[in-house]
Amino acid sequence: MPGTTAFWRDPALPHVESRRACHSRACYKPHSHPTFSIGAVDAGGSIFTGSQDGQAVLGNGSLVLVPASCVHACNPLPGALWSYQMLHLDAHWLQAHAPALDGDTARVLHCPVLYAQFCAMNALLFSRASAAEKNAALLVFLGACASAGADPLPSERKPLPRQLAPVLETLQAQPSASLRQLAQAAGLSPFQLIRAFRAATGLTPHAYQLNAHVNRARSRLQAGTALAQLAHELGFADQSHFQRVFKAHTGITPGRYR
Numbered sequence: 001m002p003g004t005t006a007f008w009r010d011p012a013l014p015h016v017e018s019r020r021a022c023h024s025r026a027c028y029k030p031h032s033h034p035t036f037s038i039g040a041v042d043a044g045g046s047i048f049t050g051s052q053d054g055q056a057v058l059g060n061g062s063l064v065l066v067p068a069s070c071v072h073a074c075n076p077l078p079g080a081l082w083s084y085q086m087l088h089l090d091a092h093w094l095q096a097h098a099p100a101l102d103g104d105t106a107r108v109l110h111c112p113v114l115y116a117q118f119c120a121m122n123a124l125l126f127s128r129a130s131a132a133e134k135n136a137a138l139l140v141f142l143g144a145c146a147s148a149g150a151d152p153l154p155s156e157r158k159p160l161p162r163q164l165a166p167v168l169e170t171l172q173a174q175p176s177a178s179l180r181q182l183a184q185a186a187g188l189s190p191f192q193l194i195r196a197f198r199a200a201t202g203l204t205p206h207a208y209q210l211n212a213h214v215n216r217a218r219s220r221l222q223a224g225t226a227l228a229q230l231a232h233e234l235g236f237a238d239q240s241h242f243q244r245v246f247k248a249h250t251g252i253t254p255g256r257y258r
Contacts, residue, residue: 005021019085022083024083033069036088039085044060061110065106098142118141213236230254
């Protein structure tokens with residue numbers, strides 16, 4: 001059976017996006033989101049890897065809670081198909097409405113009742129129910145999620161060393177800054193910067209830049225920006241390069257995501 005992927009979004013609920021993938025072989029590079037994410041495995045096994053190499057095996061009915069900016073990857077067992085659901089929540093909205101879930105550590109939940117509640121809530125999001133009904137169901141689920149016991153992964157993020165603060169400032173001002181520019185900002189050699197940056201963030205500076213480009217591309221794609229224009233604005237060599245990087249991080253082409 002061929003794999004299928006579906007997205008749900010609603011302008012009336014801009015703080016949430018949902019995804020369903022069935023019979024997928026998609027594999028993901030280590031990445032992070034600016035959103036708080038909740039994943040559910042519907043079928044097949046997968047390996048979840050946290051930012052500091054904390055790992056957990058996920059099976060049918062497993063839920064995983066991933067904080068915003070936490071570097072992670074979740075991939076099927078070798079040669080296997082898997083089906084999953086993924087919910088993305090605006091981090092500021094989450095802090096205001098479900099602060100108990102906010103934190104620095106990815107967590108895994110093995111609770112059949114909570115998994116069933118997640119599935120029902122997500123099915124409601126994809127339905128023709130009103131925005132008010134959908135938001136109410138989301139809040140009820142998050143409350144139940146906050147009350148459930150979770151297994152923390154050994155992936156707690158460490159504070160960013162002060163020496164790397166100028167690097168992030170440079171990346172904010174110049175998203176496509178060269179490795180040499182970033183190394184100069186930190187007062188390190190390129191090799192020293194790569195090692196220190198990866199230890200602090202879970203990504204090399206280049207991987208961090210690509211991840212940031214993909215996250216920026218998500219919102220621009222939702223706004224309808226043309227792929228060629230977006231590839232140029234984000235500094236990719238061409239549209240094909242942009243498509244390859246986007247799919248490696250999201251498991252879907254930018255055209256299908258839009």
